[in-house]
Amino acid sequence: MKMQRLTPLLAAGSTIALLAGCANNVGWFQEAGASLDTGSFGNATMNNTQIQSGEKSYVIDLAGRFSGEVEDTVNFAFNSAQLDETARAVLRHQAVWIRQFPEVRFKVFGHTDLVGSNAYNKRLGLRRARAVVSYLSSLGISRSRLQAVVSHGENQPIVVTEDRERRNRRTVTEVSGFVQNHPLILNGKYAEVIFREYVTSAVPPPGFETLTETGAGG
Secondary structure, three states: OHHHHHHHHHHHHHHHHHHHHHHHHHEEOOOOOOOOOOOOOOOHHHHHHHHHHOOOOHHHHHHHHHHHHOOOEEEOOOOOOOOOHHHHHHHHHHHHHHHOOOOEEEEEEEEOOOOOOHHHHHHHHHHHHHHHHHHHHHOOOOHHHEEEEEEEEOOOOOOOOOOOOHHHOEEEEEEEEEOOOOOOOOOOHHHHHHHHHHHHOOOOOOOOEEOOHHHHHO
16 A cells, blocks of 8 residues: 555656756747746737737837847947957847847947047947948848938947047947838737747747657656
């Protein structure tokens, strides 16, 4: 009788150990949409209602996601619009994210530090923004999706100082809206984006084994 009582416990323990192992990248058993429910979408009905009523902006929602999921800023050497390897690495990550959302447009804002005249820095900020646009284009991002290239020059420093400051010498990439006349831009344009991600979220990443009922029972 004792052995009969222990058997279910041992089986349960094996199941727990298996699931724990899967949590450590041994298997994949994530339901569709699990990775999307991070709080940024909220309750589906409420989200759709707010989008349709204009109370919530899908552009703002995606802009928050972009800045939260990838680095949106690259920095430059003094008096330079050349992209170094660190900047190019950041822009490659941006391009991966941008390619997932063919409906979305972006703006690139150029900035400088406070050394030099305002007029010169305005032009320098523009050259930096154009360098970013050019590099993103070389990675397969259509220039038509980069809605505008804007320079703020020295007018929006992160660190207010008259000295050279690398953190001020930057570009910032931001979501600006949706591409007009894109085939996916219908009344349900936001739903199209969410649904596409919902479907792909259930696909296990490379190297994962799908957890099956047979495997769970082993």
